[in-house]
Amino acid sequence: MYIAMNRFRVKTGSEPDFEAVWLNREVHITKEEGFVEFRLLRGPQHEDHTLYVSHTVWASEQHFVAWTKSQAFRDAHKDAGQNKPLYLGPPHFEGFAVIQTVTP
């Protein structure tokens, strides 16, 4: 299991616009092999921004990498530049291997 996260520093006041971009987009990723789950997370507020994290769970890192090389990935990100005014700087990517899972 692998979790791909992108950290977005969204300018204070732009939070509703940022959330609308995500909530109103067409979602194609569900058809990808190895896709497990996507979540959009709203984190702490800071003086000039709110931290958001896009959080995608994949069956393996290999599935994630295959997706980043696909046409579906290019299609999903082709308009991302239009949202730059909402952010302080570019998103910061962090990929994680799941090394322990505990469930009830």
Place this chain on the structure above:
Amino acid sequence: MYIAMNRFRVKTGSEPDFEAVWLNREVHITKEEGFVEFRLLRGPQHEDHTLYVSHTVWASEQHFVAWTKSQAFRDAHKDAGQNKPLYLGPPHFEGFAVIQTVTP
């Protein structure tokens, strides 16, 4: 849904010790009301440390807060100070509200 994450900067070379602490601990959190899932995540390597994230999903922020005030929480963290030599600085907490979930 609410996700509580703690970010640990584990000194290079201490990763096996850090993972052993987590993998060998007694787990009591599964009995807590509102507990959904715990995952330990290993993230990117940097020059002097590896980023790890403890990732706990709760039914709501209120359930998380109630747990932090419980005896079970105090018991789970009473020995945490012993692991300080493994880290660069204290863990950094970030709490997230889940604002969108997409599943296959």
